[in-house]
Amino acid sequence: MFSFISKRLLQLIPIILGVTFMTFTLLYLAPGDPAQSRLLAQGTVVSDEALESTRESMGLNEPFLVQYWNWLKGLLTSDFGTSYHDDQPVMIKLQRAAIPTIQLTFFSMLITLLISVPLGILMAIKQNKWIDNFIRLLTFIGTSIPNFMISLLLIYVVCLKLKLLPVVTSGTYKGLILPVITLVIMQSSKFIRQVRAEILEQMDKEYVLSARVRGVKESTLLFKNVLHNSMITIITIFGLSVGTLLAGTAVIETIFSWPGLGKLVIDSISYRDYPVIQGFVVIMATVYVLINLFTDICYKILDPRVG
Amino acid sequence: MKKRIFSLLLTAALTLGFVSGCSSSSDITSSTEETKNSSTEAVSTGETLNMATAFWYELDAHKDYNGWYSSMYGITETLFKVGDDYSTEPWIAETGTCEGNTWTIKLKDTVVFSNGNPVNSSVVIANLQRAGKMNERAALLAAASFEEVDETTFKITTQQPYPTLLSDLTDPFTSIMDIENIPEDDYNNSIIGTGPFKLESYSAEDKIVLTKNENYWNGDVILGTVNVYYIPDSSTESMSLQSGEIDVFVGPDTDSIALFEADNSFKVTSTASTKAYYYIFNMDTMTDDAVREAIMKSVNKSDIVTLLAGSIVAAEGAYGPDTALGAVSGPSYDPEGAKKILESAGYALNKDGFYEKDGTELTIRIAYFAARSIDKITTLIQDELKKSGINTELQLYEDPDATYMETGDFDMAMYVYSTTTSGDAYSFLNATLSATGNKNCGNYNSENVNALLNKLVTETDSSKRVDLSLQIQQQVLDDHAVGYYAMTNKVTVSKSTVSNCNETNPLTFYFLTKDTCIG
Numbered sequence: 145m146f147s148f149i150s151k152r153l154l155q156l157i158p159i160i161l162g163v164t165f166m167t168f169t170l171l172y173l174a175p176g177d178p179a180q181s182r183l184l185a186q187g188t189v190v191s192d193e194a195l196e197s198t199r200e201s202m203g204l205n206e207p208f209l210v211q212y213w214n215w216l217k218g219l220l221t222s223d224f225g226t227s228y229h230d231d232q233p234v235m236i237k238l239q240r241a242a243i244p245t246i247q248l249t250f251f252s253m254l255i256t257l258l259i260s261v262p263l264g265i266l267m268a269i270k271q272n273k274w275i276d277n278f279i280r281l282l283t284f285i286g287t288s289i290p291n292f293m294i295s296l297l298l299i300y301v302v303c304l305k306l307k308l309l310p311v312v313t314s315g316t317y318k319g320l321i322l323p324v325i326t327l328v329i330m331q332s333s334k335f336i337r338q339v340r341a342e343i344l345e346q347m348d349k350e351y352v353l354s355a356r357v358r359g360v361k362e363s364t365l366l367f368k369n370v371l372h373n374s375m376i377t378i379i380t381i382f383g384l385s386v387g388t389l390l391a392g393t394a395v396i397e398t399i400f401s402w403p404g405l406g407k408l409v410i411d412s413i414s415y416r417d418y419p420v421i422q423g424f425v426v427i428m429a430t431v432y433v434l435i436n437l438f439t440d441i442c443y444k445i446l447d448p449r450v451g
Numbered sequence: 452m453k454k455r456i457f458s459l460l461l462t463a464a465l466t467l468g469f470v471s472g473c474s475s476s477s478d479i480t481s482s483t484e485e486t487k488n489s490s491t492e493a494v495s496t497g498e499t500l501n502m503a504t505a506f507w508y509e510l511d512a513h514k515d516y517n518g519w520y521s522s523m524y525g526i527t528e529t530l531f532k533v534g535d536d537y538s539t540e541p542w543i544a545e546t547g548t549c550e551g552n553t554w555t556i557k558l559k560d561t562v563v564f565s566n567g568n569p570v571n572s573s574v575v576i577a578n579l580q581r582a583g584k585m586n587e588r589a590a591l592l593a594a595a596s597f598e599e600v601d602e603t604t605f606k607i608t609t610q611q612p613y614p615t616l617l618s619d620l621t622d623p624f625t626s627i628m629d630i631e632n633i634p635e636d637d638y639n640n641s642i643i644g645t646g647p648f649k650l651e652s653y654s655a656e657d658k659i660v661l662t663k664n665e666n667y668w669n670g671d672v673i674l675g676t677v678n679v680y681y682i683p684d685s686s687t688e689s690m691s692l693q694s695g696e697i698d699v700f701v702g703p704d705t706d707s708i709a710l711f712e713a714d715n716s717f718k719v720t721s722t723a724s725t726k727a728y729y730y731i732f733n734m735d736t737m738t739d740d741a742v743r744e745a746i747m748k749s750v751n752k753s754d755i756v757t758l759l760a761g762s763i764v765a766a767e768g769a770y771g772p773d774t775a776l777g778a779v780s781g782p783s784y785d786p787e788g789a790k791k792i793l794e795s796a797g798y799a800l801n802k803d804g805f806y807e808k809d810g811t812e813l814t815i816r817i818a819y820f821a822a823r824s825i826d827k828i829t830t831l832i833q834d835e836l837k838k839s840g841i842n843t844e845l846q847l848y849e850d851p852d853a854t855y856m857e858t859g860d861f862d863m864a865m866y867v868y869s870t871t872t873s874g875d876a877y878s879f880l881n882a883t884l885s886a887t888g889n890k891n892c893g894n895y896n897s898e899n900v901n902a903l904l905n906k907l908v909t910e911t912d913s914s915k916r917v918d919l920s921l922q923i924q925q926q927v928l929d930d931h932a933v934g935y936y937a938m939t940n941k942v943t944v945s946k947s948t949v950s951n952c953n954e955t956n957p958l959t960f961y962f963l964t965k966d967t968c969i970g
Binding site: 184185187188189190191192193230232296300311312400401407 | 509515519588590654655656657658680681682683687691696726848852853854855867868869872882883890
C-alpha cells in the first residue's frame with residue numbers, strides 16, 4: 145500500500161508541470177495581457193508609456209520560457225508570487241477563497257450523499273412504481289433548470305417572498321444555506337439516477353438471483369451485498385464531483401456573493417492574472433490526484449480484487 | 452410666568468424638532484463653520500445606511516483604481532473635484548493658478564484628516580509624490596518637481612506646459628491621505644483620509660464598515676454608520692434592495708430599472724455618465740465617404756436607447772448630451788436618405804436586397820465583443836443596416852480590452868470607453884483621434900483635428916478648451932469617421948427616502964457625502 149501511495153504521489157510532479165505549462169501557454173497566446181487588463185479596468189484610455197512601464201514591472205517583456213521558469217522557481221520555494229491584479233500574495237488570495245469553497249463542498253456533498261443513496265435505492269426497489277416515476281420527474285426538472293436560475297429562484301422565494309433568510313448574509317453561516325441547497329439540487333438530480341441505475345444493474349446479476357433462491361432476506365441482500373458492490377461506482381461518481389466542486393462554481397458564488405475559488409479564478413482569467421491562475425491550477429491538480437488516490441484506496445478496501 | 456416660559460420652551464423644542472433630520476432647508480443653522488462648498492446645513496441623525504458595491508478594490512487610493520472606491524465610500528478626497536457639468540471645482544484646495552510650467556496651489560486652511568491631523572503643503576506634496584511613484588497613470592506627476600511656499604501653498608513645476616493639471620488633480624489616485632500614519636502594507640485596515648467617513652472595519656470581498664468622521668472639516672455628517680456590502684451580481688443587488696436589506700446601489704440591470712421605477716417606495720435617478728458607446732470605421736478599407744455617411748444615417752439612436760431600456764441615453768458626441776462638451780451634431784437617422792446617398796454614389800440594389808457596385812456586394816465586417824450590451828446593439832444595427840440595403844458580417848471577439856480593434860481586421864468596430872474622468876476631453880480625443888493616438892484603431896488622420904489637438908495641449912483657458920474639444924468632435928462627425936451614439940447612464944436606485952448620493956454627478960467615484968441621508 146505504501147509503495148502504491150508513493151507512486152501516485154510522485155505522479156504529481158509531471159502532472160503539475162504538464163498542466164501548468166499548458167495553462168501558461170494558453171494564457172500567453174490569448175489576446176490582451178495583464179498590463180492592459182489592469183490599466184484598462186475602468187474603461188479609460190491609457191498611454192503606451194504607462195502600458196510599457198507596467199509590462200516591464202510585471203516582467204511581461206521577458207521571453208515566454210523565462211516567465212514560466214521564473215514562476216516555476218517560485219513554486220519550488222512555495223512562493224506562488226503576487227497577483228497581477230492587486231499585488232496581493234497569491235497564496236493568501238487562494239487560501240482566503242479556498243475556505244468558503246471547502247465549506248460549500250463539504251456540506252453540499254454530505255447532504256447529496258444522504259439524499260441520493262437512499263432515494264436511489266428506493267427508486268431501484270420500487271422500479272416503475274409511482275414513487276420511482278415521481279422522483280425521476282423531480283430529478284429531470286433538477287437537471288434541466290440551469291444553476292443560476294435555481295439560485296435566483298431560491299433567493300426570490302426564500303428571501304424576498306417568505307423572508308426566511310436574508311439576501312445579504314455577509315460571510316455568516318446563513319449564507320451557506322441557499323448555495324448548498326442549489327448545489328444539492330443540481331448534484332442529487334444526477335446522482336439519484338446514477339445510484340438507481342447501479343443498484344438495478346447489480347440486482348440483475350446472478351449472485352443476487354442465487355441468493356434469493358437460497359432464501360436470503362431481501363433487506364440483507366440489498367444492504368450487505370448489492371450496496372457493497374455498488375459502492376465502487378458510487379465512490380467514483382462522488383470523488384469526481386468533489387473535485388469539480390472544489391474547483392468552485394463561479395456562477396453560484398457570484399449570485400450568492402460567496403467568495404470562493406470559482407469566482408476568484410473566473411475573475412483572474414478576465415484580468416489575465418497569470419500567477420493566480422497558475423496557483424489555482426497547481427492546487428487543483430494536487431486535489432484531483434489526492435481525490436483519485438483516496439478513491440483508489442477505497443476500491444482496494446471495498447474489493448481486494450481491484451489491482 | 453413659569454407657565455409662559457415653559458410654553459415658549461416647548462414651542463421652541465417642537466420647532467427645532469420639525470426642521471431637524473434630513474433636510475436641505477437653509478433655515479437650519481449648522482453649528483460648524485460654514486465653508487464655500489457647503490450648500491446644505493443639516494443635523495446629524497446617526498442613522499445607518501446600507502449600500503452595495505459590485506466591484507471590490509483595496510483602499511490604498513494611490514494604487515491602480517483603488518481611489519475610485521475610497522472616494523466613493525467618502526473616505527478620501529482630492530484637491531479638486533469634477534462638478535456635475537464637468538467643471539473643475541475646488542475641494543481640499545482653494546485655488547490653482549498657472550504661470551508657464553508652474554502651478555501654484557493654495558489649500559484651504561480648515562482641512563484636517565479624520566484623526567485630527569492638519570492637511571498642509573508638505574503632506575500634500577508627499578501624497579502627490581507617492582501617487583506619482585505608485586501609479587502608472589501618473590507619469591506627469593512623477594516627473595514634476597514640488598516646492599513648499601508656506602503651510603497652505605505649494606508649487607508644482609512640470610517639464611512641459613500642463614494646462615490640465617487642475618482637472619487631473621481630480622483623479623482619485625491623487626487622493627490625500629495621512630500617509631505618515633498609515634502602515635505601508637496595511638492601507639485596507641488603517642486608511643486615514645479627509646472625507647466625511649472613516650474606516651471602522653474591512654473584510655475582504657465581504658463588507659466594509661464606515662463611521663462618521665467627527666472631525667470632518669466641511670461640516671457635520673448626517674449619517675452615523677455606513678455598511679458597504681460586496682454583491683457582485685446585479686440581480687442579487689436588486690433583490691437586496693427590494694427586501695430592504697440595502698438602501699441604495701448604483702448600476703442596476705435593465706430589467707430592474709423598470710421594476711423600481713414602477714414602485715413609489717423606490718427612487719431611480721439617471722444621469723449620463725462618462726462612458727460613451729461608439730463605432731469607428733477603418734479608414735483604410737472604408738474609403739468611400741458615401742458608405743460611411745449612409746451607415747451613420749441608418750443607425751437609429753432611439754431604437755438603441757429603447758433596446759437598453761433606461762441604461763443609456765442617446766448622444767451626438769463623446770460626452771453627456773446636456774453638457775457643454777456634448778454640444779455637437781452628427782448625421783440624423785434617415786434610412787431613405789442613406790439609400791439616396793448610396794445610389795448617388797453608384798450603388799444599386801441586387802436581387803438579395805443589398806446594394807452593390809461594379810458587381811461587388813457592399814458587405815461591412817463589424818467587429819465587437821459580447822459584453823456591456825454591445826452584442827445586443829450590434830445585432831440591432833445589423834438589422835437597421837439591412838433595411839438600408841447594407842449587408843454585414845459580424846465578427847464576435849471575447850476580448851474586453853479591445854485588442855481586436857488594434858488588428859485593423861474590420862470595417863466597423865464597436866466599443867465603449869470612458870471618455871473622461873477629470874472633466875477634460877483631451878486624453879480621450881487625443882488617444883482615439885490623433886494621427887499618432889495609441890487608440891486610433893481606424894487610422895483616422897485629419898490635418899484639422901491634429902492641429903486642434905496640438906492647440907489643446909497648451910490651451911489653459913477652460914472655455915477655449917471646451918470649444919476646441921467641440922470642434923474636434925464635430926470635424927470627426929462631419930468626416931463620418933466615428934459614430935458616437937449613446938452614453939451609459941449612471942443609475943442610482945434607492946429607497947425613496949435616501950438622498951444626496953451624488954446622483955447627478957456623471958462620475959461613479961463620487962457617492963457618499965456629508966449630506967447623504969435616509970430621511
